[in-house]
Amino acid sequence: MAQRHPDPTASTAGPVTTGDALAAYLRAQATEFLRALRLHRESGGGAPNGSAHAGDTVDAARALRRSARRISGSLHTFRPLLDPDWSEEIRPELAWVSGTLALEHACEARLERLLLALHRLSGAPALPAQKAPEAGDPSRAAGAGVAAAASVRGTGAAAGAGGAASAGPAGGRTAGGTATVGTGGSVAAGGRTAGATAVPAVSGHAGTARPATPDRGTLTVGAAKAGALLDRQLTLARTRAHSTALQALGSSRFHAVADKVAVLASEVPLTSGAAGTDLRPLAAAAEERLTDAVAALPLVTAGHPYNAEALVHGLSPDPAPHPQDAPWHQVRLLLRLHRYALEVLYAPDTDHPVLDGRLFSAGQALDRHRDASEAAAAAAQAARTPRIAPATAYALGVLHADQRHEVEAARYAFQLAWQKQPIGTSTP
Incomplete structure (x- = not known):
């Protein structure tokens, strides 16, 4: 099946956007980070589920992850325009914050998904x-x-x-x-x-x-x-993730990150001449990396409703991650970076296809792929528990196969979404 790539200029064409727009975007995201941090502290931080402030705590943690991801992703895409030492120092720290806060939510969502299945x-x-x-x-x-x-x-x-x-x-x-x-x-x-x-x-x-x-x-x-x-x-894993998040938010490492973000909210360390530099070539490079990664995906296999090779590997006793999943996870990260780059370019222009339904649908499919893949791995891990009853192992095996089928369905949905014509482009 021939893969149709989007026009590299389809989502990056438009008026010139300079480093000033990048600085404004980073300041806005830093302000959002600080606002979410204040809300998290006011809600009690580690408020248990069922308490009056539990919902506010979850919303604040989600906002912290959201802003941390956007700052880190923008620093990665537009790093030639930023102070290299400062950028390379704060970017992995923001990724650490986002990943640490996401663990508890991931365990809860995985348990809900598996029990429902x-x-x-x-x-x-x-x-x-x-x-x-x-x-x-x-x-x-x-x-x-x-x-x-x-x-x-x-x-x-x-x-x-x-x-x-x-x-x-x-x-x-x-x-x-x-x-x-x-x-x-x-x-x-x-x-x-x-x-x-x-x-x-x-x-x-x-x-x-x-x-x-x-x-x-x-x-x-x-x-x-x-x-x-x-x-x-998974409840044990979630409890550990919750404790880890609380320790992280109270650590000197996190306070150092928060201090750097507070400085970013008022002063962005751009390089000399970056304020007038066009951002579109860097955004186009991020889109090109995405299209190259998608072109390397086995979309022909994803076009079939059943991938026997993937299922057979998943049922093997090897606890290593599924080899077919890694390229899809990488595409998901690159798609997120592409979306963040579009937000930097066109945040003031709500009519631009930055919210293109094609990208949104593709992102949703890749999120479903990640969730199903991790749920299948959790079911396989549970099936390796020593001395479980045969009926329990059988149920976990069926559950694992069901989630691997969900993985294949998500890949197929991504294929359909990605091959749609982007908004604002014409068919070649």
Whole structure:
């Protein structure tokens, strides 16, 4: 299949944008970083889930990550125009801040995704009030999955963060994961049944809903124990990530980063002559790196609904990361850098296709790819736990295969999004 590349001048053509615009963008992002940091401190920083300030803490952490990513990405793309020593010193530190704050959210989202998939695969019927997402809208499918998993948490019948095992006699989780899922969607523990709210059969494949099978034998038996195992492992990982984030935000290293960002909010260390330098060639270079990386992707394989080679490798005992995923993750990072460069060039011009639906859809597909890939790795890691029951291992294997299929679906969605004609260009 011939890969059609976007016109390199399609998204970078326009009025001359100089280093002054870069300085204004960096000052704005630095101000946003400081504002988010103040909000994080006012909300209590480490406020636990369920507290009055938990939502503000999550929003503040998200804003911190967002501004840190944009500052770091802009420093990378436009580094010839910035003081090299200062830029190379602060850029990895901002990446450290963003990565550290993202770990806790990643663990929570991964657990929600895996528990939702387990409910769907084990035959839980759809929620009566849940509306299936419209075809072709993967974002609505993902949103429906999060809402469904949240509703499971609210019933009190699910264990830990997502709900695979019911509460034991002492009111806590069943430590051994002994709960079993009945064919009617309820969860039983110790002979008692807790009325578990069913989870909709939502799939990430093109945003369509999958019909649930009432009885799936071995998978149904092992699903609850697999969910309890995943809950223990990912909740522990999330707790550690939360502690790591709190320690990082209170460390001298982070305070040094915050001090540098505070200086950036008022003074951007541009090189001599950078204020009048055109930014478009550097932005075009970022776009060229993206198109070259996309051209190297196996889009022919992504055009097929089933990639047997990827699934076979994923089921191997090798704990190494999946070799086919790394190029896609790299494209995701390059696409983000391209978007940030467009924000620098055209932030004042809201009519420019900086918010091109093509780039947005491609980014969403790559986000789904990353999430499914990491979820599959978590399921495989759980399946390597010593002395687990065969039914539990079987359920985790099916869950892993399901997430690898989600990976292939995300690759296919990216292929469709990327080959769309960009806004404002004509077909050659």
